[in-house]
Amino acid sequence: MPDQPITRATIEGYLHDALPPERAAAVEKAIRERPALLALVAQVRQETDHGEHSIGAVWWRERLSCPTREQLSMALEEILDDDFAAYVTAHVKLVGCHVCQATLDDLRQLRAEAVAPRTERRRRIVDSSAGVFRDVTVR
Numbered sequence: 001m002p003d004q005p006i007t008r009a010t011i012e013g014y015l016h017d018a019l020p021p022e023r024a025a026a027v028e029k030a031i032r033e034r035p036a037l038l039a040l041v042a043q044v045r046q047e048t049d050h051g052e053h054s055i056g057a058v059w060w061r062e063r064l065s066c067p068t069r070e071q072l073s074m075a076l077e078e079i080l081d082d083d084f085a086a087y088v089t090a091h092v093k094l095v096g097c098h099v100c101q102a103t104l105d106d107l108r109q110l111r112a113e114a115v116a117p118r119t120e121r122r123r124r125i126v127d128s129s130a131g132v133f134r135d136v137t138v139r
C-alpha cells in the first residue's frame, strides 16, 4: 500500500520500529523524497524523547540512507528530480555527511580529469589499435 498517507502516528510507529518492514521501507523512502517529512520526524522525536533533536541528529540516529554514488553523480549533473535533489542537498549540506561529501569531491575530480585528457587518451587508443591492425594485416 504505497499510497497510504503518512501521519504522525505512522512516524511514531516508524521511530519505534513498530511498522511491518515493507511499510517502514515505504516510510523511509517517503522521508527521502519529501524533506518536509524529516522535519515532522524531528518534531515527533522532540516531543517523545529528551535527547538531541536537530534534524541532522535525527537523520544520523535513524540512519536514513546515503544517496548512492550514481545518485550523487546525477546530482552533480543536475539531472535528479527536484525532490531528490533537495534530499541530496539536505543530506550533504544540512546533515554534513562526510562520506557523501568525499564521494562528491571524488566525482568532481574524476569529471575534471575526464574532460581534459580525452583527446590524449583517444590518440593512445588509436595508436595501439594501429598496431593490432598492422599485425592482423601481416598474417
Ligand SMILES: [Zn+2]
Pocket: 065, 066, 067, 091, 097, 098, 099, 100, 101
Ligand atoms: Zn551520506
